[in-house]
Structure formats: structure tokens, C-alpha cells
Amino acid sequence: MEKTIPQKARQKTKAILEVRDLNVAFKTARGKAKILEGVNFELFPKEILALVGETGSGKSVTAKSILNLFGNYPGQIQGQVWFDTQDLLTLKDAQLESIRGNRISMVFQNPQSSINPLFTLGEQISRLIRLYLVPEIKMARQENNLTEKQAVIHIARQKLNEVGLTDIDRLLKSYAGEISGGMAQRYRIALALLSSPEILIADEATSALDVTVQAHILKLMKALCQKKQTAILFITHDLGIAAQICDRVAVMYAGRIVEVAKTKSLFENPLHPYTRGLLKAVPKFGKKEDLSFVPGMIPDLVHPPKGCRFHTRCSQAMTICRREKPRRVAAESRHDVSCFLYELEK
Amino acid sequence: MLLFLFKRFAGLIALLVVLSTLVFFFTRSLPGDVAALYVGGTAKAEEIERARVELGLDKPLIVQYKCYIQKLLQGDMGISLRTHRPVMQDLMEKIPMSMELVCWALLFAASGGVLLGVTAAYHQGSLLDEVIKWFTSAAVSIPIFFFALLLQLFFFNVLGWFPLQGRLDTFLEFSNPIENITGFSLVDTIITGNFAAFFNVAWHMVLPVAALTIGPLGIIARLTRSALLDVMQQDYILAARASGISEWVLFFYYGLRNALSPVLTVIGLSVALILLSTFYVEMIFNWPGIGYYALAAIMSLDYTALMGVSLMIGTVYVMANTLMDIVRRIVDPRIK
Amino acid sequence: MELQAESYEQMAKQVVKEHRQVKWFLLGQLLKRKAAMLSLIILVLTVTAALFAPWVAPYPDQGMGAVNISQRLSPPSNEHLLGTDIYGRDMLSRVICGARISIFGGMFIVVTAAFIGVPLGLWAGYNEGKSGAVIIKVVELFLSFPATLIAMAITILFGAGWSTALIALVIPWWPWYTRLVQGEVLSIKQMLYVEAARMLGYGKIYIIFRHLLPNVITPVIVMILLDLGPAIIAIGLLSFLGLGTQPPMADWGLMVWEGAQNILSEWWIAIVPGCAMFIVVTAFNIFGDALKDILTPGRSSG
Numbered sequence: 001m002e003k004t005i006p007q008k009a010r011q012k013t014k015a016i017l018e019v020r021d022l023n024v025a026f027k028t029a030r031g032k033a034k035i036l037e038g039v040n041f042e043l044f045p046k047e048i049l050a051l052v053g054e055t056g057s058g059k060s061v062t063a064k065s066i067l068n069l070f071g072n073y074p075g076q077i078q079g080q081v082w083f084d085t086q087d088l089l090t091l092k093d094a095q096l097e098s099i100r101g102n103r104i105s106m107v108f109q110n111p112q113s114s115i116n117p118l119f120t121l122g123e124q125i126s127r128l129i130r131l132y133l134v135p136e137i138k139m140a141r142q143e144n145n146l147t148e149k150q151a152v153i154h155i156a157r158q159k160l161n162e163v164g165l166t167d168i169d170r171l172l173k174s175y176a177g178e179i180s181g182g183m184a185q186r187y188r189i190a191l192a193l194l195s196s197p198e199i200l201i202a203d204e205a206t207s208a209l210d211v212t213v214q215a216h217i218l219k220l221m222k223a224l225c226q227k228k229q230t231a232i233l234f235i236t237h238d239l240g241i242a243a244q245i246c247d248r249v250a251v252m253y254a255g256r257i258v259e260v261a262k263t264k265s266l267f268e269n270p271l272h273p274y275t276r277g278l279l280k281a282v283p284k285f286g287k288k289e290d291l292s293f294v295p296g297m298i299p300d301l302v303h304p305p306k307g308c309r310f311h312t313r314c315s316q317a318m319t320i321c322r323r324e325k326p327r328r329v330a331a332e333s334r335h336d337v338s339c340f341l342y343e344l345e346k
Numbered sequence: 347m348l349l350f351l352f353k354r355f356a357g358l359i360a361l362l363v364v365l366s367t368l369v370f371f372f373t374r375s376l377p378g379d380v381a382a383l384y385v386g387g388t389a390k391a392e393e394i395e396r397a398r399v400e401l402g403l404d405k406p407l408i409v410q411y412k413c414y415i416q417k418l419l420q421g422d423m424g425i426s427l428r429t430h431r432p433v434m435q436d437l438m439e440k441i442p443m444s445m446e447l448v449c450w451a452l453l454f455a456a457s458g459g460v461l462l463g464v465t466a467a468y469h470q471g472s473l474l475d476e477v478i479k480w481f482t483s484a485a486v487s488i489p490i491f492f493f494a495l496l497l498q499l500f501f502f503n504v505l506g507w508f509p510l511q512g513r514l515d516t517f518l519e520f521s522n523p524i525e526n527i528t529g530f531s532l533v534d535t536i537i538t539g540n541f542a543a544f545f546n547v548a549w550h551m552v553l554p555v556a557a558l559t560i561g562p563l564g565i566i567a568r569l570t571r572s573a574l575l576d577v578m579q580q581d582y583i584l585a586a587r588a589s590g591i592s593e594w595v596l597f598f599y600y601g602l603r604n605a606l607s608p609v610l611t612v613i614g615l616s617v618a619l620i621l622l623s624t625f626y627v628e629m630i631f632n633w634p635g636i637g638y639y640a641l642a643a644i645m646s647l648d649y650t651a652l653m654g655v656s657l658m659i660g661t662v663y664v665m666a667n668t669l670m671d672i673v674r675r676i677v678d679p680r681i682k
Numbered sequence: 683m684e685l686q687a688e689s690y691e692q693m694a695k696q697v698v699k700e701h702r703q704v705k706w707f708l709l710g711q712l713l714k715r716k717a718a719m720l721s722l723i724i725l726v727l728t729v730t731a732a733l734f735a736p737w738v739a740p741y742p743d744q745g746m747g748a749v750n751i752s753q754r755l756s757p758p759s760n761e762h763l764l765g766t767d768i769y770g771r772d773m774l775s776r777v778i779c780g781a782r783i784s785i786f787g788g789m790f791i792v793v794t795a796a797f798i799g800v801p802l803g804l805w806a807g808y809n810e811g812k813s814g815a816v817i818i819k820v821v822e823l824f825l826s827f828p829a830t831l832i833a834m835a836i837t838i839l840f841g842a843g844w845s846t847a848l849i850a851l852v853i854p855w856w857p858w859y860t861r862l863v864q865g866e867v868l869s870i871k872q873m874l875y876v877e878a879a880r881m882l883g884y885g886k887i888y889i890i891f892r893h894l895l896p897n898v899i900t901p902v903i904v905m906i907l908l909d910l911g912p913a914i915i916a917i918g919l920l921s922f923l924g925l926g927t928q929p930p931m932a933d934w935g936l937m938v939w940e941g942a943q944n945i946l947s948e949w950w951i952a953i954v955p956g957c958a959m960f961i962v963v964t965a966f967n968i969f970g971d972a973l974k975d976i977l978t979p980g981r982s983s984g
Contacts, residue, residue: 069587071578072470093593101590114585117680118604128589175679176582191589361826483971487964489915491922492938492956495945499953503946510946618828626922630942644838644923656835660827667826 053252111184122172442529444635463570485564614670718972745775747930799859807867
């Protein structure tokens with residue numbers, strides 16, 4: 001197991017975020033659950049990378065590990081998360097706090113429950129504006145001759161306007177319970193993009209919304225991030241969405257990334273048996289064939305299968321799959337896969 | 347908010363009417379001849395008869411009830427069968443004595459309980475958390491009367507640090523008697539500059555207050571801990587953490603603020619527990635308050651006094667809950 | 683239609699089955715908790731002693747109330763391990779006999795309360811019509827007063843005694859179960875499999891027993907366990923005031939009262955039953971807390 005990545009090799013990639021050999025284990029009532037096992041991927045500037053997988057495949061845990069958001073939760077994180085020459089996992093709380101929300105932001109699945117119910121939306125956005133936009137406040141004060149409080153409200157209005165919210169005066173006085181899910185998610189996006197972060201992590205950010213609202217939010221997120229030159233790590237279980245808006249797709253299964261490729265390449269030529277199964281399960285318009293599915297369920301992560309974690313459900317499993325873990329190999333240009341079918345070919 | 351206050355107030359009055367009616371018919375069906383109890387054991391038949399007329403017991407029950415409600419509205423609760431004084435007067439005299447204990451106990455239980463709960467939650471899983479858990483488990487499990495006796499045994503009999511019972515040393519009752527102004531002895535002694543009595547009363551109060559504090563302290567601490575830990579697992583805390591709010595602010599500002607509502611509710615409920623506990627604590631520490639009065643009324647089947655005490659406790663209980671509801675509405679915009 | 687009915691049955695079965703598996707599995711967890719296991723051992727020992735009191739107690743007749751004036755107020759010794767009371771009765775025997783009233787009395791209160799409260803809660807939760815509303819109003823009325831105070835009032839009215847005291851405590855106790863169950867039912871009712879069953883035309887009674895009851899049983903059991911300690915204390919509170927068990931019967935609360943008169947000289951008379959009460963109640967509380975953590979994880983404990 002590689003413990004450290006040589007600095008030179010890292011710089012060659014130009015990635016702004018590099019996750020290397022990420023292992024996460026949680027203590028559960030039944031024992032240690034190995035949620036992530038050697039997750040590797042990189043995020044390049046301005047790109048949108050989708051992280052797709054079934055429920056329980058470790059997508060959200062990957063996202064939370066990047067900013068180490070587990071709090072006091074009993075568990076271990078190992079590996080490296082390189083961001084701008086620092087390994088985020090080695091940083092102290094105070095250093096991390098200056099990155100969280102400022103340079104790497106996050107949007108979560110349930111917009112309404114992600115907003116503190118006891119404070120007005122105005123109070124919550126003001127707090128963050130005071131935290132991150134000190135120069136902007138100063139500028140607004142000088143330009144428009146405002147008090148500090150007025151300046152903060154002024155900026156809040158601008159930022160909420162940017163995400164397409166209307167009737168902002170009323171909104172600033174509202175509480176989380178009083179607004180719709182779509183509005184809440186727009187508000188959370190405004191908070192997340194407040195300081196024009198380099199990376200936005202969207203953790204199932206549109207899954208809880210109605211389909212029409214979903215489309216609007218996706219469009220908004222993509223447009224804003226392009227404008228602010230923010231890269232997106234887009235976590236979803238919905239392959240359709242991934243296909244629509246992402247540049248590259250990484251497929252996760254049971255705590256490992258099994259395949260990473262350009263979106264087009266992945267959908268036209270899926271390599272990993274799991275990806276193939278997933279794609280067959282997506283209904284296609286105009287084709288009258290039975291929907292197939294990947295048989296079985298995600299394995300128990302307290303006692304994960306030995307070797308390749310997918311071998312228990314894989315129709316093409318070989319003896320070696322039961323014994324050893326496959327490595328990530330570049331099967332085609334910019335199309336990596338972790339499967340012995342391709343490793344042995346080489 | 348105004349509508350809510352009005353509704354609560356109307357509800358309070360309705361509850362008091364129901365309560366007083368219940369208490370009336372309830373006490374009238376008590377065993378024993380009330381008139382005979384009033385005049386005492388060795389009275390002659392005509393004396394009992396005279397007492398019956400005097401107390402209005404010769405009239406039909408409905409008339410008695412009407413009379414009772416009329417008088418109640420004027421603040422007249424009848425005459426105690428035991429002390430032969432107006433119950434209202436007795437209550438007015440006893441309530442401040444108990445309130446002194448109750449207020450201190452509530453203050454200590456609330457502040458100490460919240461402090462312990464917050465400490466335990468902040469150090470969740472540590473040895474300190476474990477120690478607090480054991481302490482609070484014991485605190486909620488110990489019967490109040492047993493704890494009061496233990497305190498007496500240990501701090502009076504073994505250590506001799508605190509007095510056994512009473513409110514004021516006997517010699518001070520003669521040399522520095524407490525003038526009755528507000529009825530709260532600590533306040534009265536300060537106003538009159540009677541510091542000898544002030545310190546003596548305070549010294550006498552330590553053990554009863556400690557006895558009253560322990561149960562609610564444990565309950566409040568346990569609830570505070572679990573409410574805080576529950577809040578810290580919410581999505582909005584995770585989202586706030588992801589937006590770079592420091593752990594310290596997360597816990598002590600957001601966490602506490604969001605856990606406040608359930609904590610306030612349980613503090614409101616503690617009032618009832620403490621009031622009930624005064625029955626035992628005042629008896630054991632011979633403290634001349636409402637609990638002692640109530641107990642004496644129970645023992646001697648003093649129905650007018652019982653009626654008064656029940657009405658008073660019911661009122662205080664309902665009022666404490668109403669007050670807590672109002673405070674909760676202020677701190678929590680979700681309650682609409 | 684047939685297919686639907688089948689899949690609905692499977693769905694319901696699956697839910698119940700998963701619950702069961704998880705529970706059995708988690709009960710193994712209990713073995714890992716030292717405090718809870720210690721509590722369980724203490725409880726098993728006391729309950730056994732209480733069950734077989736006439737055989738376990740060194741002086742069973744004194745435990746039941748026979749006086750032994752020659753030995754009165756003797757401190758703990760080899761003959762009387764925990765000393766004797768003012769009538770010369772062996773304290774150890776009294777405490778063991780007293781365990782019957784305190785522990786079995788406590789069990790009687792909470793189990794009876796649950797038997798009254800749970801069906802009413804199921805009914806009130808499932809029928810949101812008039813009958814349900816009436817039940818809820820009654821429950822709210824009871825819950826707006828301290829339970830012990832209501833019980834005291836009832837014992838004063840109907841005369842003190844241990845059977846009156848137990849019934850007097852059941853009366854303000856059952857509404858807690860009704861409220862708990864009603865709340866649970868309101869949320870389970872929304873579940874897909876219950877709605878499916880309703881749409882397929884299954885009767886009220888069938889749905890209540892088949893789907894609602896199995897789902898509320900766990901929180902009810904947890905509440906029963908957590909209520910045992912408070913119930914034992916409540917009995918003690920009444921007995922201590924002379925409103926519960928009457929002498930010469932043994933009851934921990936009453937014994938503490940008897941001992942309170944001589945607390946400074948013959949301390950053991952009050953301390954022994956008091957400690958017994960404290961230990962048993964603590965054990966019930968710790969055990970109940972642990973089971974609550976295991977059976978209903980994620981719910982905050984109060």
C-alpha cells in the first residue's frame with residue numbers, strides 16, 4: 001500500500017483535488033464497517049465529475065471525508081486528500097474551517113433540513129457573508145454609503161438574486177419551514193457559492209426535489225459554476241443526470257471506484273461488468289425490452305467479500321476475483337477500470 | 347401570539363373551574379363527619395350540630411357548591427378544620443416559606459443540570475461522560491425521602507456541618523426574630539438587617555434545598571445531554587460545519603440554541619416534581635411550609651385545607667407549564 | 683389484484699421479519715454492556731428472592747409481621763445480618779418480603795397501565811374520529827396533573843391500603859401509554875404497507891393487530907422497563923405517607939418511614955430498605971436505558 005505520493009508525480013496531474021487511497025471505517029454495533037477501501041480519483045479545474053453508485057456504495061462518505069465532516073463520529077479515515085499542495089486529512093480543525101465553505105463548499109440532499117430551523121434565512125446568510133466577504137462588505141459600504149448591516153443585506157440580496165430567488169425581503173425574514181424545497185436548495189446553493197469556491201461538492205443535491213425543479217436547479221448550478229470557474233463533484237445515484245451535465249463519471253461500488261471515464265466514453269462503451277449492469281437497468285425511450293437489473297444487493301461491509309467486492313454479483317467472475325483485489329488500469333485513453341477482465345489483458 | 351395567550355388564559359380558567367369542582371365533590375365524599383372533625387373528638391351532639399350550621403353543611407350539596415364557588419371567587423377557601431383559621435390566610439403564610447426552598451432548588455437543578463448535561467455531551471464517550479452518567483442515573487433513582495434522611499444522617503449526625511431540621515435556631519427566635527414582611531425569610535432578614543438570622547436561615551436551608559434539587563438535577567442533566575447530542579446529528583449542523591462554522595460555535599451556539607426547547611419543557615415539568623417533593627422534605631426537615639401543611643391536612647382529614655392546597659398546587663403546576671409554553675414559543679419559531 | 687395482495691403480504695412480512703432479525707441480533711449487544719449486565723444480575727437475584735421470600739428469608743414469620751420484642755432495635759449482628767426494627771423484626775427478612783410489594787407492585791402498575799393504555803392508544807391513533815378525540819382529551823386531562831398527586835388524592839378518598847395504592851397509581855399511569863402508542867400509530871399509519879392493506883379492504887381489527895400492534899410493541903416494552911423504577915418509587919412515596927401498605931406488612935417505603943423516627947440512633951432501620959429501593963430502582967433504570975439504546979437506537983432518551 002502506498003503511503004505517500006511523491007510530490008512531483010502529483011504536480012504533473014494539474015488536478016485541484018486528488019483523492020489517494022482513501023480508506024474509511026466506522027465502528028458500528030456489529031463491528032468495524034469498511035465503508036471505503038482505496039478510493040482514488042482526481043478532480044480537474046472547472047470540470048464536473050459525477051460520482052455515481054447505488055445507495056450504500058460510499059458516495060456520500062467520500063464527499064464527507066474530503067472535508068472531514070464526521071465530527072465526533074467514531075471511525076477512522078486513512079489516505080490523502082490533496083488540495084492545493086496540502087493534504088486535507090492532516091490539517092487541524094482551524095485550518096480546515098478556513099477551507100470549508102470558503103474554498104470547498106458543499107450542498108446536501110435535504111435542503112430544508114440543512115437550514116437551521118431556529119434562525120431566519122437572513123440571519124444565516126449574513127453570518128457567512130460576515131465570515132467570507134469582508135472586502136466586499138467594505139466595498140459596498142464605500143460605494144453606496146451604507147452601514148455595515150445594510151451592506152451585508154445588500155450583498156445577501158445580490159447573492160440570492162443570483163440564484164433566481166425572488167421576493168427576497170420576505171425571504172430574508174422567513175424560516176426554513178416556511179419555504180419550498182426548491183427555494184431552500186437555491187438558498188443553500190447561494191450560501192455554498194458565496195465566496196466563489198474552487199470546488200463545489202453536490203451530495204445528491206437534487207435527488208429530493210421534483211423533476212421540474214430538479215432541472216432548474218441543475219441548470220442553475222452548472223451556469224453559476226461555469227461563471228465562477230468552480231469545479232463540481234456531483235454525487236448522485238441517477239445515471240441520467242450524470243449523463244446530462246457531467247464531463248466525467250466515476251462509478252462506485254461497495255466503497256471502491258470501479259470505473260472512471262469521460263461521460264461519452266463511459267455510456268457508449270462501459271467496461272466494468274457492474275457499469276454495464278447499471279446501464280442496462282436504465283429504461284430507454286422507444287425500445288421495448290425487459291429492463292434488466294444487477295442481481296443481488298450491496299454486500300455487508302462489516303464482512304465484505306474477499307478479493308473484488310463485486311464478484312458475488314458478477315456474471316463474469318473468475319477465480320482470481322475471489323482472491324485478489326483488482327487494480328485500476330487504463331483500458332483506453334482516459335478510461336480507467338478496476339477489473340481483472342482488463343488487468344489480465346495487459 | 348396575543349390569540350395564543352388569550353387561548354392559554356381561557357384554558358387555564360377552564361381547568362381551574364374543572365379542578366375546583368372536582369376538588370369540591372371529591373373532598374365532600376371523604377370519609378368521616380366533617381362537623382365532628384371540626385369541633386374535635388369529645389364534643390356533644392348539639393355542638394356538632396351548631397358547627398354543621400356554621401359550616402353550611404346542613405344545606406343541599408348544590409347550594410353548598412354554589413356557596414363554595416362564590417366564596418372561592420372572593421378568595422375565600424373556608425376555614426381549616428385543623429387550625430380553625432381561614433385556609434387562605436394559612437396558605438398565604440406557608441407559600442412563601444416553601445417557595446423559598448422551591449425557587450432555590452429549581453435554580454440549582456436547572457443551572458446544574460444544564461451544566462452537567464452540556465459537559466457530558468461535549469465530552470461524549472469520555473470518562474467524564476461516564477461519571478456524569480452514573481451520577482445522574484443515581485440521582486433519578488434515589489427516592490426523595492431516603493435521600494433526605496441520608497443527608498440528615500451524614501451531614502448532621504456524622505459530620506455535624508448542618509442543622510438537623512427547622513428553619514431558625516431556637517435561641518435566635520427570641521434574640522433575633524424574623525419580621526414578616528414579604529414572607530420570604532431570606533429577603534425579610536436582609537431588609538431588616540437581621541444578619542444573624544439571615545445566615546442561620548441560609549444554613550438551615552442547605553440540606554432541604556439539596557434534597558429537593560437532586561432528582562430534577564438528574565432529569566434535566568440527562569435530557570440536556572440527549573437533546574444536545576440529538577441536535578448535533580441534524581442535517582443543519584452538518585451543513586453548518588461544511589460551510590466552515592467552527593466546532594465551538596456549532597456546539598455552544600447552534601447546539602445549545604436548538605436544544606433549548608426540550609430543556610425548557612423539562613424544567614417546567616420539574617416544578618411539579620419539586621412541589622410534590624416538598625411534602626416529604628418539609629416533613630423530614632420540619633420546615634413549616636406548604637408541604638408540611640398539606641401533610642398535616644392529609645393526616646387529620648382537614649378537607650378545607652386539602653381543597654385549598656390541591657387548588658394551589660394545581661394552579662401553580664398549570665401556570666408553570668403555561669409559562670414554559672410561552673417561553674418556548676419565543677425561542678422556537680416552529681411552534682405556531 | 684391477486685398479485686398485489688401477495689406482494690403486499692410479502693412486504694408486510696418482510697418488515698416484521700427484518701425487525702425481528704435485527705432485534706435478536708442486537709440483544710447480543712446487551713452482553714457487551716457491563717453496567718446493564720450487572721443490573722440484570724441484581725434484578726434477577728432480587729426478583730428470585732422476592733418470589734421465594736418464605737424460603738429465602740431467615741425469619742419469614744417476622745418478615746410477614748410477627749413481632750419479637752426481646753430483640754428490638756438490635757444493630758446488625760451475626761444473628762440478624764441487617765439488625766432488627768422497633769418490634770425486634772429481622773430487617774433482612776423484612777426487606778426480602780418487602781421486595782414482593784415493591785417490585786411486583788411496580789410490575790403490576792406498569793403492566794396494567796400498558797394493558798389499558800395500549801389498546802386505547804391503538805384505537806385513538808387509528809380512528810381519528812370522535813371516539814379517538816375523546817380518548818385524547820381524557821389523556822391530556824390526566825397528563826396535565828402530576829401522577830403521584832392524583833394517586834394520593836385517590837388513596838385519601840378510598841382509604842389507604844396497598845391494593846388501593848396500586849390501583850390509584852394505575853389510574854394516572856395508563857394515559858402515558860395511550861399517548862405513546864397513539865403517536866407511534868399516527869406515523870406507522872402513513873407506511874406503504876398499512877395503506878396497501880387498507881386499500882385492499884382488510885378490516886380495522888385485522889390491520890390493528892396484524893400491522894400496528896407488532897410495530898408499537900418495542901417502544902411499549904422499552905417504556906414498561908423504564909417505568910418500573912419510577913413505579914417502585916411511586917409506591918414508596920405513597921407508603922411513606924401512610925397512604926399505601928399498612929403495618930405490619932413489609933413495604934420498603936413504609937419501612938423507611940418507620941426507620942425515620944429513629945434515624946439518628948438506629949440508622950439501619952431506614953437505611954436498609956432505602957438502599958434496597960435505591961439499588962433496585964437504579965438497576966431497573968440502567969437496564970431500561972441500555973435496552974432502549976439497543977432496541978430503539980437513534981431516539982433521544984429523556
